[in-house]
Amino acid sequence: MAGSRLEKFGTVFTRVRDLMRSGVMQSNEKPIWYDVYKAFPPKRDPLYVKPYTRVIVKRPDLVPEIFYKEDKVRAKFYEKYGPSPRVFELIKSSHVSLSQKFVDKYTELQSQSELDETALFNETAKALLKQGILLRRRGAQPTVSAVSADAVEKLNIEDVWTEQQSASADSAETQHGDTQTDTSPSVDLNTSKTTE
């Protein structure tokens, strides 16, 4: 049977078509797929494309990077609070991670109020605290684990906030130095260090 083994010239279809046109291949030898290909051609002709062997100049990458505007919030979150100690349960498709909760709260607050980024960041952390999720700063000593929502409501949110900030700041200090400062709320309100 006649054939053409030049896979680098033209497509399978063009070669068979030309063989038949020139009379080398008889019409009773027509392959089964010929009519089907003619009726339903592919989106791109399967022409052979020679791959680049030498990379002289680095070609510009045409594949666009995918970034979302929530990525900025995520980056800041991970920078401040480090990786989450909780395990990601990927078996449950409805599992929402800590960082995702943070991002959702952040976008919610952003649509409601018009604060700048850092203030909004702190507001989100406070809002999560109200829900009962305690965010521990990276490198801080492990503090009290998640308290119940009722108990949290009774506390003064501001006091707990400043106490936590100074406690983590103090623990960061104790890692470097020896001084132990008093962590009672009244003292901290006066000497609390301003966070970012």
Added chain:
Amino acid sequence: MEPYLYGCRLDQDIIDLDQTVEHLQLALNFTAHIAYRGGIILFVSRRRQFGHLVESTAMKCGEYAHTRYWQGGLLTNAPVQYGPNVRLPDLLIFLSTLNNVFQQHVGIRDAAKMNIPTVGVVDSNCNPSLITYPIPGNDDTPVSVELYCRLFQMTIRRAKDKRRQMELLHGLSKPTPESS
């Protein structure tokens, strides 16, 4: 593979699934027509992880599979290796276009040489230029390969059932397939 990619998220290439749907539709349609016309279909995959799956898919369809080492003259030297007047496959379906050393499978080039059309699942590290009907998609995970096997099996079975039905209705004459 660049035109088939949607983007790159943290160094992970994301395939544009809208394009995949169109390509998959074309490829399955072509497979169905070949099966309807009584063509021989050969499933090829050199991934050891899915060798059994591909072979069992082919068996269920009543078609053929080749998931072992591809000898050089399988298609190009078939009359010598298998005897004269061997009927070569009319369609090659690649569940993975790479071989075990991450180079393009020899079967793609050989099929193009022997004027046999190919359908193949091309991942982001594959070269889709010689494949007649490429399907941009994942060829690594079991879920994905099982999906493709299921789709091909369903297509071929339906096409063959339709063929049998038409042959019974119109006697033994070969009717022209209706265009979709």
